[in-house]
Amino acid sequence: METFEFLAPCHFGLEAVLKREIQDLGYDVSLVEDGRVTFIGDMDALCRANIFLRTAERVMLQVGRFKAETFDELFEGIKAIPWERYIPVDGKFWVTKATSVKSKLFSPSDIQSIVKKAMVERLKTKYNVAWFSEDGASYPIRITFLKDEAVVGLDTSGVSLHKRGYRRLTSKAPITETLASALIMLTPWKGDRILVDPFCGCGTFPIEAAMMAAHIAPGMNREFVAEDWKNLIPRKLWYNAVEEANDLIQDDIETDIQGYDIDPDMVKAARENAREAGVDHLIHFQARPVAELRHPKKYGFVITNPPYGERLEEKEALPALYREIGEAYNRLDDWSMYLITGYEDAERYLGRKAAKNRKIYNGMLKTYFYQFPGPKPPRRPRQDV
Structure with missing residues (x-):
């Protein structure tokens, strides 16, 4: 079965706990960075990670990782990603979050705008259409910049994984x-x-x-x-x-x-x-x-x-x-x-x-x-x- 790279963000300082959890599920960890763990798996891993991981904030399908110091480089880097492999012609796609740390590109709204334009440009050519209805399934995108390296992922979880579905009532300062x-x-x-x-x-x-x-399992009573x-x-x-x-x-x-x-x-x-x-x-x-x-x-x-x-x-x-x-x-x-x-x-x-x-x-x-x-x-x- 085809394998992919998945990103699982977590609280800073707790990467080792999440790494152990992922390995206990049977998957190989390829990279541990501040606040996130990358692992290899098939689409079965995507489902199991969402349902079984207790310490991950979400599970993302990594679709691109490249260096970008200018908006032109960002545009070309996004356009080079084979989006048609992931998003169907009627798919709804948008950049739900952009973050930037120690990078030349630092405006979230500008990053979001450029990414969407580049995606549209690529998909217009691949699907041979002038516009997209976006009335199908949702494909939210998240992009993070760290030291000018962009990491692009499709968010598979939607609502953060800390929302198990059981906590209807909360205290003033609840722990997640x-x-x-x-x-x-x-x-x-x-x-x-x-x-x-x-x-x-x-x-x-x-x-x-x-x-x-x-x-x-923490995710068995919620939707993704x-x-x-x-x-x-x-x-x-x-x-x-x-x-x-x-x-x-x-x-x-x-x-x-x-x-x-x-x-x-x-x-x-x-x-x-x-x-x-x-x-x-x-x-x-x-x-x-x-x-x-x-x-x-x-x-x-x-x-x-x-x-x-x-x-x-x-x-x-x-x-x-x-x-x-x-x-x-x-x-x-x-x-x-x-x-x-x-x-x-x-x-x-x-x-x-x-x-x-x-x-x-x-x-x-x-x-x-x-x-x-x-x-x-x-x-x-x-x-x-």
């Missing part, structure tokens, strides 16, 4: 589903271990953890723009990928995943979101402040996204709040804690230095993932058969 998944994957947590999020908000950490524990690309992808490939995802689900397992929040309305929203995700039976949500965080068992995990005070009046409350977090963690016997925050003085008020501190960009916001790993539980004795 893709980022939550990636952070959980950076910890040694597995589905048979205890996990508590004392600042669960709309429930993203507990829900993503429960979906992992039950092997529920490439489902309509019947000229490129046989419908059967999408059915096969969803069938594979259904076969893997194990939602009759036992878990100890808990989410607390001081706001009862947020707890109610989290329960509703968990129900939409099909994992409400795997999570215990409760209205409870972090000061009341307790658990009788050892070797659990706290994975959380506490407030970090974007407004001045909130900032004043942070020292006391982070002291409470530190005191609550001290009461937990042999637990691990993993905490993402933009609060620079977190370690000071938690009362301990993190074993690791990973810088992660949450959008344009610089945050830190503080890691306090606890001891590993003793190995269970082997059962003689």
